[in-house]
Amino acid sequence: MGRTSPGRCGVTVADTSSAASEILGVPVDAVTTGQALDIVDRAIRERSGLHIGVVNAAKLVNMRRDSELRADVLSSDLILADGMAVVWASRVLRRSLPERVTGIDLMLGILGRGDARGYRVYCLGASDEVSRTVEQRIAEEFPGVRIVGRQHGYFTEEDEPGVAAAIKDSRPDVLLVAMTSPRKERFLARWSRELEVPVTHGVGGSFDVFAGKVARAPKGWQRAGLEWLYRVLQEPRRLWRRYLVTNTLFCLMVAGELLRPRTARASRN
Template sequence: MISTIDILSIPIWNVTMEEARNLAFKCIDEGRAASIATANAEMVMRAQTDRELAHILQHADLVVPGGAGVLWAAEQQGKKFKERVTGVDLACSLLQEAAARQTPVYLFGGAPGIAEQAAANVQQQVGSLHIAGTHSGFFSADEEKDIIEDIRSQGTRILLVALGVPKQEKWISEHLYELGPCVCMGVGGTFDVLAGKAGRAPKWMQDNRLEWLYRLLKEPTRFKRMLALPKFVAAVKLGGRAK
């Protein structure tokens, strides 16, 4: 049985990449709607003051350890996650398996044109991926209804949502059971990476848990968001009392 490790009252599943992918496709095979979130320090800290987000994460079907900070936090408890399961890597793993199975995938979010470019690039890499549809993260209330109908009517079984945290998690939670039997995952900036508009940190930085520094150097405007990191460290050290 797969266990969880609580990080500041957010249960995070202790899974490998393969286990996470298999759990997602088990839901697909069973015709169940399911939500997947990728937890990092920034998301966990936001959940300390955003009760709606905390509730969503506490009741998600799968929350994977996506950030180096949550791995560190587990170690402070004398525990250890099997491996880090980043959003980009899990999304790519799901897309590769979807191509092999011809599972319909829908890419929703990002700037105009990004989801389409990401889908085109992935198709070049994995071959026969069944793209059920794409749509940017810009939409009106009326367009949102049409997007939901499009996702459902196209038989989507994997929906990747790139609206940013916490909007994507809240959108998935609100609409999960309107979308048909599909697995929905919030993927943040993954489409930018797949579309070739953003790069990932060098492997040595990933291995040394320094992706946050790479992102900050590439995008200095992230500085304010990065202030969540020292708050996260303090909260973990103080047993959740620092917010």
């Protein structure tokens, strides 16, 4: 990428043809899924340490009001647009991103390349049942990947040193972290230095989808940027208010960004 990103791991991400696009004050890396996978491959090959963060509309809204979450996300070496709303905002703001790079698509891409290259993977997060199912499915679909450990996500802050030590001792090439925000970002911010893992990737609810516990939206819904609505229809009581609030705030933030230059020009005149 055009951006040199020191991150919490101290890695420098090599240049690609695209620079980062600043979206609502956050530098989102303008890369395709294929380019992101090439960066992952290079980090594993060079053992350099790459911390991948992803943002969607809800996270950008929450980062605006949660300074700790903002700092944790900005410590990432690679920040990707997980939500279609972020890509649309980049186009509206004329800071266009090439495409959406979802956490689950990148995870599946890493597993696909790992199948051919023998990557060692540690799975952290979700319930123990889901974690076990994920391990079984990886073994079936990506037999060349070696699962060197797994840990459910229901551990306390007091348990974190032991969890981190177990991850480090397993010497994975890739750590997949399936925990919710901001806990996922906080854990990686605290422990990424000690883990010494070439690639850490926060995948959120991807384990639940991969394990078949939660259905992913059909491709048409994804292309239309309506994956969030599909999720709301699955769990309306739990999710409708959250998405209504965050999507509204996100639209207002983008509108404010659009109007700011005009306001500045008007005030100077």
